[in-house]
Amino acid sequence: MVTLRAFQPEDLNALYAISLATGHAGGDAAHLYEDPRMIGHIYSAPYAELEPGLVLVAEDADGVAGFIAGVLDTAAWEAALDVKWWPALRRRYADPGEPATSWSADQRRAFMTHHPARTPHQIVANYPAHLHLNLLPHLQGCGIGTALLEKWRDLTAQRGARPIHVGVNSANAKGLGFWRKRGFTDLPLDGPEGRTIWLGRA
Secondary structure (H helix, E strand, O other): OOOEEEEHHHHHHHHHHHEEEEEEEEEOOOOOOOOOOOHHHHHHHHHHHHOEEEHEEEEOOOEEEEEEEEEEEOHHHHHHHHHHOOHHHHOOOOOOOOOOOOOOOOHHHHHHHOOEEEEEEEHHHOOOOEEEEEEEHHHHHOOOHHHHHHHHHEEEEHHOOEEEEEEOOOOHHHHHHHHHHOOOEEEEOOOOOOOOEEEEEO
């Protein structure tokens, strides 16, 4: 049995663990990182700490095994991270300097904390909300992701739901398929394609 419920502070370590276990184009990234919390510092913990009311978790007999987290105003969120989240991480992790192909995964994430990428303006303008959804493998493919998404949409409806976007690694074919099957369409951008594919749903 899987229970979908609101995030509680004691769930934070599970969010870090899930982020690592799904952080390599949807697969386990544990072998890539010396610091197992690096991915969670970027993609899950800030939501749990700064916007916990918009974080839901999926819990089974073994504990929390999935989560969905997001915000309704991406531009305001990115500005808030500059003030409330990145400074502490910048004190903890050194800026590795100019990008290099020899960087470790930890160095790439450290660079992101010092030089966070902004979501493209044309994405934010038309799809201002965004979210992240991650499930451990044993919860994938059995409807839990869809249930979390719909529960999150019901939650945000109470706050004035807005068109939503997600950013997916282009190598994560399974993740891309999940979003496309749930009404998210690819959002083209001007310029060369990067590693992230943007999808949106009204």
